[in-house]
Amino acid sequence: MWVEGEISNFTHHRSGHMYFSLKDESSTLRCVFFKQNNFRLQFEPESGMKVLAFGELSVYEPSGQYQLKVVRLKPFGVGELQLAFEQLKQRLEAEGLFDPERKRQLPAFPVTVGVVTSDTGAAVRDIISVISRRCPPARIVLCPVRVQGEGAAREIVGALEAFGRWGGADVLIVGRGGGSMEDLWAFNEELVARAIYNSPVPVVSAVGHETDYTIADLVADVRAPTPSAAAELVVPEAAELAAGIRALTGRMTRVVRDELERAWQQVDSCERGLSPRRLAARLDDQRRSLSSLVRMMAACANTNLAANASSWNSLRRELSALNPAAVLERGFAVARGGDGTVIHNAQQVTRGQALKLLLARGELDCRVEKVYPAASSPAESSNIPPRFNHIPHARQQQSGRGSKP
Amino acid sequence: MSASKKEQDFARIMVRLEEIVTSLEDEQLPLEGSIELFNEGVELAIAARAKLEAGENKVRRLIEKLEGGFELEEFTGDRD
Numbered sequence: 001m002w003v004e005g006e007i008s009n010f011t012h013h014r015s016g017h018m019y020f021s022l023k024d025e026s027s028t029l030r031c032v033f034f035k036q037n038n039f040r041l042q043f044e045p046e047s048g049m050k051v052l053a054f055g056e057l058s059v060y061e062p063s064g065q066y067q068l069k070v071v072r073l074k075p076f077g078v079g080e081l082q083l084a085f086e087q088l089k090q091r092l093e094a095e096g097l098f099d100p101e102r103k104r105q106l107p108a109f110p111v112t113v114g115v116v117t118s119d120t121g122a123a124v125r126d127i128i129s130v131i132s133r134r135c136p137p138a139r140i141v142l143c144p145v146r147v148q149g150e151g152a153a154r155e156i157v158g159a160l161e162a163f164g165r166w167g168g169a170d171v172l173i174v175g176r177g178g179g180s181m182e183d184l185w186a187f188n189e190e191l192v193a194r195a196i197y198n199s200p201v202p203v204v205s206a207v208g209h210e211t212d213y214t215i216a217d218l219v220a221d222v223r224a225p226t227p228s229a230a231a232e233l234v235v236p237e238a239a240e241l242a243a244g245i246r247a248l249t250g251r252m253t254r255v256v257r258d259e260l261e262r263a264w265q266q267v268d269s270c271e272r273g274l275s276p277r278r279l280a281a282r283l284d285d286q287r288r289s290l291s292s293l294v295r296m297m298a299a300c301a302n303t304n305l306a307a308n309a310s311s312w313n314s315l316r317r318e319l320s321a322l323n324p325a326a327v328l329e330r331g332f333a334v335a336r337g338g339d340g341t342v343i344h345n346a347q348q349v350t351r352g353q354a355l356k357l358l359l360a361r362g363e364l365d366c367r368v369e370k371v372y373p374a375a376s377s378p379a380e381s382s383n384i385p386p387r388f389n390h391i392p393h394a395r396q397q398q399s400g401r402g403s404k405p
Numbered sequence: 406m407s408a409s410k411k412e413q414d415f416a417r418i419m420v421r422l423e424e425i426v427t428s429l430e431d432e433q434l435p436l437e438g439s440i441e442l443f444n445e446g447v448e449l450a451i452a453a454r455a456k457l458e459a460g461e462n463k464v465r466r467l468i469e470k471l472e473g474g475f476e477l478e479e480f481t482g483d484r485d
Binding site for chain 1: 415416419422423425426429430435436437439440442443444446447450453454456457458459463464465466467469475477480
């Protein structure tokens with residue numbers, strides 16, 4: 001017999017049995033719902049809830065009272081699944097499982113994407129094809145599960161836990177294609193929600209279509225409207241990344257080329273004092289090879305020369321050897337007189353004369369306090385360090401063209 | 406484990422590369438320093454490109470062995 005009424009005095013005993021009364025305006029009927037019958041219940045009965053109970057009438061002998069031995073219980077007026085969904089949602093929400101603060105960010109560059117779904121059907125195909133197209137280097141690792149029917153929730157949990165123990169995936173996609181509320185039900189089960197919550201790897205849910213919302217969606221770190229959308233969310237577009245790297249290399253190249261240009265202008269202004277045309281030509285040559293070196297190195301980065309590492313290394317060595325600032329950086333300075341003449345010999349100046357000192361960074365205006373002529377110094381005047389020209393010179397022979405890749 | 410480490414590698418490369426470009430552009434570094442950074446940057450860009458081009462996009466199946474541990478098996482089912 002079916003009995004309709006409102007639940008009152010509901011208790012869920014430790015033994016697993018449920019005891020309650022069903023009431024209407026004028027009457028009360030005691031009910032017992034044994035564990036072996038109530039374990040399938042999707043929702044949690046509570047006092048005040050309108051239900052339909054199916055069972056048989058019996059007598060509780062110790063007190064002689066009639067009671068209904070319930071074998072089936074349904075909410076009255078709302079769908080059983082709908083009610084179960086609302087109840088679980090409220091409970092997990094109160095527990096904090098959906099808190100936005102605890103949602104993790106997805107990795108920007110996942111190498112391995114773990115997928116928990118059926119190995120047949122549209123979802124897995126969509127995920128594989130989107131990831132293959134967008135990001136060829138990404139690896140897909142699938143843990144196939146049944147996504148509907150008896151035991152589906154357990155399998156989904158098992159797969160999530162396996163990924164957790166494995167530790168090799170950077171992000172997980174959990175989901176399936178569209179279906180009825182019953183078909184999607186596994187993704188509304190508490191154990192699935194908890195497994196997603198407890199996953200050490202960030203989880204993207206992708207259940208059904210855009211309009212389907214499941215408990216799994218609420219607890220996942222990110223909810224994707226469909227499996228294809230999940231695949232787009234988790235991997236970056238490789239072509240975009242490559243373009244980004246090219247742009248960064250271009251910016252570096254521009255900065256370094258400009259700085260070299262400035263350094264050469266400094267060298268030029270000193271050179272005017274030394275002047276011989278031969279030197280100027282040589283320096284021009286070096287300036288050109290420097291610029292082309294910088295360009296070649298940048299090109300190297302953009303056309304993946306991993307296989308060609310030795311030519312990259314020789315480019316790098318040349319660049320640092322040709323650097324015009326290297327000498328000044330080591331602590332040497334160039335001294336010039338008021339007319340810009342480079343001073344090689346103490347006898348070129350007199351006491352009280354103004355000098356300019358060019359340093360690696362900046363210049364100094366100085367005045368000569370005392371002059372020690374070369375004769376009284378152990379060093380030969382021609383060996384005094386600030387000879388600016390010989391450093392690049394020594395390298396000139398091997399620069400640039402000899403070692404183009 | 407190794408997969409997670411690789412992921413970090415690429416992420417770390419990109420972060421460092423961006424750092425380098427920003428300091429080159431925004432800081433007044435001595436030329437020596439700039440060239441050193443440029444060197445490092447080009448090296449990172451090469452490494453990043455190599456990683457981007459390395460993939461073959463195989464689909465694998467995760468199998469937990471009875472005796473413990475995991476293995477990956479090539480997944481061929483249902484792919485067209």
